[in-house]
Amino acid sequence: MLRVLVVKELKDLLRDRKLLIGMILAPLLIYVAMGAVMSFSIRESMRAVEERVEKGVELGLMDLDKGPYSTLLRQFLERFMRARIVEVEPGPPSKVLRKLIAKRVPALLVVPRGFSRNISRGLRGFLEVYVEIGDLSISSMALAGVYSSIPERFSQYLSTIIISNSSSVNPVFAKDPVGGVSKALFAGSEVDMALLQSMMGQAFMLPIAPMLVVGYAASLAAMSIGVEKEEKTLEVLLSLPIGRRGIVLAKLTSSLAIAALSSVSMMVGLAYYISSVSTSIGGGFGTSIFGFVGPEGLAMFAAAVFLSVLLASTLGLYLGSFGEDVRSAQSMVGFVWIVATVPLYLAMFSDLALDPPQRLLAIASIPFTAPLMVLKALVSSRLLYAAVSMASELLVLILVILLLAKRFEGEKLLVGRGGARRRRWGTLLVKRRA
Amino acid sequence: MERLGRVNLAVEVKELVKVYPGGVAAVRGLSFVVEEGEIYGLIGPNGAGKTTTLRIIATLLKPTSGSVRVFGLDVVREAPRVRRIISYLPEEAGAYRNLTGYEYLSFMARLYAASRRDAEEMVEEAIRISGLGDRIHDKVKTYSKGMKRRLLLARTLMVRPRLAILDEPTSGLDVIHALHVRRVIRDYARSHGVTVLLSSHNMLEVEYLCSRVGIVHQGRLVAEGEPRRLIEEHGVGNLEEVFAKVVGGA
Numbered sequence: 001m002l003r004v005l006v007v008k009e010l011k012d013l014l015r016d017r018k019l020l021i022g023m024i025l026a027p028l029l030i031y032v033a034m035g036a037v038m039s040f041s042i043r044e045s046m047r048a049v050e051e052r053v054e055k056g057v058e059l060g061l062m063d064l065d066k067g068p069y070s071t072l073l074r075q076f077l078e079r080f081m082r083a084r085i086v087e088v089e090p091g092p093p094s095k096v097l098r099k100l101i102a103k104r105v106p107a108l109l110v111v112p113r114g115f116s117r118n119i120s121r122g123l124r125g126f127l128e129v130y131v132e133i134g135d136l137s138i139s140s141m142a143l144a145g146v147y148s149s150i151p152e153r154f155s156q157y158l159s160t161i162i163i164s165n166s167s168s169v170n171p172v173f174a175k176d177p178v179g180g181v182s183k184a185l186f187a188g189s190e191v192d193m194a195l196l197q198s199m200m201g202q203a204f205m206l207p208i209a210p211m212l213v214v215g216y217a218a219s220l221a222a223m224s225i226g227v228e229k230e231e232k233t234l235e236v237l238l239s240l241p242i243g244r245r246g247i248v249l250a251k252l253t254s255s256l257a258i259a260a261l262s263s264v265s266m267m268v269g270l271a272y273y274i275s276s277v278s279t280s281i282g283g284g285f286g287t288s289i290f291g292f293v294g295p296e297g298l299a300m301f302a303a304a305v306f307l308s309v310l311l312a313s314t315l316g317l318y319l320g321s322f323g324e325d326v327r328s329a330q331s332m333v334g335f336v337w338i339v340a341t342v343p344l345y346l347a348m349f350s351d352l353a354l355d356p357p358q359r360l361l362a363i364a365s366i367p368f369t370a371p372l373m374v375l376k377a378l379v380s381s382r383l384l385y386a387a388v389s390m391a392s393e394l395l396v397l398i399l400v401i402l403l404l405a406k407r408f409e410g411e412k413l414l415v416g417r418g419g420a421r422r423r424r425w426g427t428l429l430v431k432r433r434a
Numbered sequence: 435m436e437r438l439g440r441v442n443l444a445v446e447v448k449e450l451v452k453v454y455p456g457g458v459a460a461v462r463g464l465s466f467v468v469e470e471g472e473i474y475g476l477i478g479p480n481g482a483g484k485t486t487t488l489r490i491i492a493t494l495l496k497p498t499s500g501s502v503r504v505f506g507l508d509v510v511r512e513a514p515r516v517r518r519i520i521s522y523l524p525e526e527a528g529a530y531r532n533l534t535g536y537e538y539l540s541f542m543a544r545l546y547a548a549s550r551r552d553a554e555e556m557v558e559e560a561i562r563i564s565g566l567g568d569r570i571h572d573k574v575k576t577y578s579k580g581m582k583r584r585l586l587l588a589r590t591l592m593v594r595p596r597l598a599i600l601d602e603p604t605s606g607l608d609v610i611h612a613l614h615v616r617r618v619i620r621d622y623a624r625s626h627g628v629t630v631l632l633s634s635h636n637m638l639e640v641e642y643l644c645s646r647v648g649i650v651h652q653g654r655l656v657a658e659g660e661p662r663r664l665i666e667e668h669g670v671g672n673l674e675e676v677f678a679k680v681v682g683g684a
Binding site for chain 1: 493495524526527529530
């Protein structure tokens with residue numbers, strides 16, 4: 001008995017091609033596409049960093065020590081890291097680094113006074129590293145890692161020299177004679193590397209919130225048209241003395257209201273999440289990714305989320321109109337998830353500071369990348385990508401609205417498509433059975 | 435057709451053909467007219483093309499060929515104007531589940547009425563037509579099938595259309611609800627001079643309501659006339675037997 005019921009259920013479900021696509025093919029494609037995007041992005045990011053390191057890193061050197069070990073450090077940098085060193089005059093490190101950045105030198109190494117004296121006395125010497133973080137991305141963080149690892153690498157190098165030259169030295173000191181403090185210059189402010197790592201974690205969470213809101217918006221819009229079909233209200237609606245464009249506009253306006261509410265709700269939740277994560281590691285909202293972009297930046301991010309949600313609603317409404325009922329309309333939304341999720345991650349892994357501009361413009365042109373692109377453009381002060389992303393999303397939105405209006409104008413909304421194909425399949429089945 | 439004169443025609447269907455995408459021909463050269471003020475019934479077996487024809491007249495579908503005019507207006511070229519003078523009740527129509535019956539009627543009335551007062555009058559009339567009493571303030575999802583149909587019929591008639599298109603108005607209703615619906619259609623058409631074009635499987639209903647009927651089979655009109663005359667012409671006892679004779683011999 002159970003077998004008979006299960007067979008009936010499976011037949012009913014599996015014969016719904018839209019359901020197959022939305023529920024089975026879409027999740028498969030999402031993860032395959034995401035895997036491909038992530039592996040491509042990570043590979044490209046690492047390749048970009050390796051290329052830069054192979055060419056030799058560029059850094060400013062503020063030598064306040066002028067002793068033998070600072071000279072040794074310079075030799076180490078030139079010999080083992082192929083560093084191109086730019087000598088700088090003493091001054092506030094952040095200010096000096098800003099001047100270096102203008103000359104396309106992204107890092108500053110400060111050798112404090114007494115560095116050589118400390119090491120000569122068997123005491124640990126400390127170096128200060130200041131690095132510009134162009135974007136919250138794997139490549140920028142990896143490149144920053146190359147600079148912030150200088151103290152550790154020099155310490156290992158010096159350790160072998162100390163151990164080979166003297167046998168009576170304190171082993172604790174000899175093992176690790178040099179320590180370091182790394183600070184980052186991110187979005188124009190000096191930030192502790194630990195906080196930046198935390199922000200990086202926040203940044204990786206960022207695509208999830210818009211993705212969820214986009215998914216729900218598309219699903220809700222698809223449901224609204226699916227319900228009209230399932231509850232048999234569509235025929236009456238289309239026969240009323242209101243223009244078809246009016247019907248589309250009404251559905252879009254209500255989607256717009258839901259999109260606005262959804263965006264506000266998401267922004268509040270996301271701000272709380274990001275603030276609480278920053279607070280837990282000793283920072284606060286000001287040191288979070290949202291704190292860095294400021295109120296205007298947050299407003300821009302909210303606008304980008306709103307645009308994406310509106311696009312998702314419109315797309316959901318359009319795709320949902322191909323379904324015969326709520327179930328099939330919602331399963332069509334699987335497409336929106338694929339279309340929205342992959343570009344969001346592609347944008348997440350891109351580096352606005354290091355990746356080629358052509359590639360970045362191409363990514364920014366893909367719909368649904370606007371929330372991430374805007375945020376990244378704001379923190380890296382590369383607003384062109386935000387503008388391109390928003391403009392492209394707006395264009396696609398207009399295109400989908402036109403398609404939707406066309407769909408409502410004709411009779412296909414009621415009679416559907418593919419009758420010929422279905423009939424041929426049906427005929428084929430009957431013939432086979434005969 | 436010519437005898438009626440164009441001014442008195444509520445509906446004029448000429449050589450109507452409808453082939454759906456996929457090649458299914460639902461209507462194959464159907465022609466008939468409905469006079470202003472009459473109740474005309476389209477009867478025919480399942481798949482005869484009745485609903486397709488009504489949907490074309492209601493501007494929902496476009497004819498493949500032929501023409502349809504409603505009070506002289508072409509349903510394709512002048513669809514928005516046609517929609518202002520018709521009111522359509524599909525066979526399996528639903529209402530918005532989460533609205534109350536009153537809210538549903540108010541929403542519909544506001545689309546037709548010129549003023550708020552007119553809309554209120556329409557709703558009051560619809561409440562009277564539906565006979566739903568206090569239940570009008572309950573959500574539609576709590577209504578039985580019969581109550582829902584009465585609400586929808588009230589919605590169709592409250593706007594005082596020049597042409598009411600009713601597809602199987604009593605389909606699936608019990609005797610009591612069906613009687614109520616039939617009485618409302620007949621009384622409303624008489625008292626307000628509304629032209630009604632309906633389709634039905636129920637021959638009793640058609641005999642009771644319609645001044646003329648057209649029997650449709652395989653997308654074509656195979657017989658037409660006043661029910662009593664058709665019965666006499668075919669020498670049978672009732673319209674059901676006329677139907678069986680005509681469709682069976684078609």
